[in-house]
Amino acid sequence: MQITSFEQYQEVYQQSVNEPEQFWGSIAENFVWKKKWDNVLSWNFTEPNIKWFEGAKLNITENCLDRHLLTDGDKPAIIWEPNSPEDDSVTLTYKMLHEQVCRFANVLKRNGAQKGDRICIYMPMVPELAIAVLACARIGAVHSVVFGGFSAKSIADRINDAACKLVITADGAYRGNKQIPLKDVIDDALIGCSTVEKCIVLTHVRTPVSMLKGRDVWWEDEVKHVNNVCEAEEMDAEDLLFILYTSGSTGKPKGVVHTCGGYMVYAGYTFSNVFNYQPGEVYFCTADIGWITGHSYIVYGPLSQGATSLIFEGIPTFPTPSRFWDIVEKHKVNTLYTAPTAIRSLMGFGDEPLVGKDLSSIRVLGSVGEPINEEAWHWFDEKIGHQKAPIVDTWWQTETGGIMISPIATVTPTKPSFATLPLPGIQPILVDENGNEIEGNGVNGNLCIKFPWPGMLRTTYGDHERCKLTYFSTYENLYFTGDGCLRDEDGYYRITGRVDDVLNVSGHRIGTAEVENAINMHAGVVESAVVGYPHDVKGQGIYAFVIFPAMHGDVELTKKDILQTVTRVIGAIAKPDKVLFVSGLPKTRSGKIMRRILRKIAEGDISNLGDISTLLDPNVVQEIIERASEKK
Incomplete structure (x- = not known):
């Protein structure tokens, strides 16, 4: 499944374009299915109507947890680094994570959650956030994670749009030297949310909170009432896995829908290849699980490949600007995947925070969230990677489910601030304002994708027409990314920014x-x-x-x-x-x-x-x- 040379990439890419169904079918064979598919793909972009691995049955948590238990049960699955370096980090092995996910899945059932129910998660970056996400998937409930920085009104809008039945939250969160009162925000949000029946609250910052009788229950109390055995719910490949709300060019956020089978295959395949992940390595993605990066490249992608995923509650500059470098040194991090914003912020402190820090374990660097400017790229390369660690500058979106255009670490020759080349199975196209294809190299245009890929969105929740209008009606028979793009003389892609509002x-x-x-x-x-x-x-x-x-x-x-x-x-x-x-x-x-x-x-x-x-x-x-x- 892993690509190891540029010649192999070119060969595999060609095959993926010539015979996409055969290509993705062979990739999917690397995952565990309760029943294999009848048909790899059926699609049209007009409706849009996209189905991958039709007829297949699976549960994504069996791929992320159960299948690793026999051989890698004692291997670290998640390492959690807390907000303050004075607090102890926590390591959960695959066996421990499996037990905790099953136990919390039973808590969800005990509180009335069933297959297909929507569950809103508003939590700090703690291991329990990953456990909550996986527990929802275990029982076939649809999770909607809301980033911990959103207001009560934003949360209420998202809960009401998805008609969520349960909310999972915590008393509060730490963010540098601040405490965020998550439960208070949820209480304000729930005033206008009639569909919510239960709110499960994790103790984290130990701040006093209001608990409403009949609605609010403590996570710690609930887990005492259940055991750690929970059979994984059988899901259809096209059943909903999660909803993730993203801003659009109109005022109302839209709930991007991802389904079980295709998303799993795409997140796992892209994680393994882009980062050239090797068994036993420690992989550190600094994102929040509240964003798509956290879904695909902290939880589902790494765990489906049996990786060790390091998560972090806090900010890069607290208590000092060397926080990231201390974490890298402490846990001997091999891959660091972060945002250009963080890189630019840390650059501003000069070299002092790096003095005496051992970053020799770093083998791969990654950038996500926006195009990385050349100055930041070179700083990252020289100061953090010591010009020995390839930088994968990844372009993708909430809607794409996973990385689309990116170097493959150790394989693709990189170029500062270029996302470089499409991954296997991805067919980008540049078009002008009228939708005419702009061919050749050394050209600019609007970036579209002309063929489906397994990780792509299927709809926007409760409003399929909006999905069609936003992504599939600007240019006929193309998925429109909303991004402008340059393709240089080498055929390398450089994202130039949004072309919509x-x-x-x-x-x-x-x-x-x-x-x-x-x-x-x-x-x-x-x-x-x-x-x-x-x-x-x-x-x-x-x-x-x-x-x-x-x-x-x-x-x-x-x-x-x-x-x-x-x-x-x-x-x-x-x-x-x-x-x-x-x-x-x-x-x-x-x-x-x-x-x-x-x-x-x-x-x-x-x-x-x-x-x-x-x-x-x-x-x-x-x-x-x-x-x-x-x-x-």
């Missing part, structure tokens, strides 16, 4: 409409427009242009009020970095806001704003430019 802030996708809706909820705001601009650490920052006619008193205080509103509605991750009060916005005569002009102003590039004479009020542009320059 979605921002990529610290690797988190945030819809401009979602932020605008939140700003507009503030009592004094008439209208707002949000765009991205280059940010030294985050990659993209959020710049908000706000019409607030009744402004009186303290301007800075009003800005803080608006930021607080966004934090309450979405979460702190969506707070604008800059807020500029304006009297109007550049609009076409039909009322459409010209974000292109605002983007240029935010970037400080007013040399080429194009023809503004056709705007409803061209004078507005000059006023915004003047206010923006004053603000600097």
Whole structure:
């Protein structure tokens, strides 16, 4: 299953394009199935309707846990590194993890969960988060993990959209020197959630919380009432495995749906190959399980391959900027997979945090979440990998389920800030605005995929039409990624950023409409427009242009009020970095806001704003430019 040379990659890639069904069928043979498939693939992108491994029966947790017990039962499955280095790390072997997953699966059943029920998980980065995810999959319940930084309103929206029956949370979480009151946030969210019957609460930070009789139960109490034997529920390959909400170009987050069989095969195959994972190695992905990276490359991908997955609660700079390097040294980490935002942030501290740190165990480095800039790539290569560890700059999305375009470690020749080449089975295509294919090398276009792959989304939960409109209707018979892309003279791909109204802030996708809706909820705001601009650490920052006619008193205080509103509605991750009060916005005569002009102003590039004479009020542009320059 593993590719070991560039010649082999070219051969395997060609085979995967020529005979995709045969190719993926042979990959799927490496997994455990209760019943094999009748048909590898049936598809059309018009509906869209995609089915992989039709008729097959499986349970993904048998592939992640049970099949390793005989040979690797005592091998570490998860190593947990806590927020504070003074606290002890925890290691769970495959046998221990299997027992805890089965026990908690029985807790879920005891609290009324059944196959097909949706369960919302809002937890800190602790081993119990992975246990909760796997326990849902064990009984055939559909998990919807919500990142621990979202607000009560954002959680309520997600719970209501999926009609979740249970919530799993904790009293709180640690994030550097802060405590996040998770249970309090859940309590606020559940005021408007009529479908939730039970809330299971893990003790973690030992802070007082309110427990509602009949609804709230303690994790620690519940596990005492059950044993650790739980047969894995038989699932169809196309049964739902999880829903993960992602921002779109409209205000309402959309629930991306992944199913059991194809997702398992794709996450496992890509993990094994991209990172060139070797038995016994320690693999450290610094992401949160609340994002797709955590689903695919902390939980399902590594565990399906019998890997040792290191998880971390905390931030890279607490208690010191050498936190990552201490973890690498302590656990002899072989693969480090992190985000450009983290890399740029750590670069800012210079070489001091690296002095005396033994990073010699690192064999592979990885980057995820957004394109990595050249300066950060070289720093990562020289200071962390000592120019001996290949960097896999991975491009993929929540919707793709797994890595799509990336070097294969030790196999693909790398190039700074290029995602390089598609993985086997992935058929990218560049198109112009009209959907015509742009052939050859040394070209730019919109990135689409022309053939299905097993890890792709099947629908958006409860709204298939939205899935069709967002991904499959822009260009006929193609999956549209929403990203612009350059293909250079060597055929290497470089992602150039979003071409729709979605921002990529610290690797988190945030819809401009979602932020605008939140700003507009503030009592004094008439209208707002949000765009991205280059940010030294985050990659993209959020710049908000706000019409607030009744402004009186303290301007800075009003800005803080608006930021607080966004934090309450979405979460702190969506707070604008800059807020500029304006009297109007550049609009076409039909009322459409010209974000292109605002983007240029935010970037400080007013040399080429194009023809503004056709705007409803061209004078507005000059006023915004003047206010923006004053603000600097």
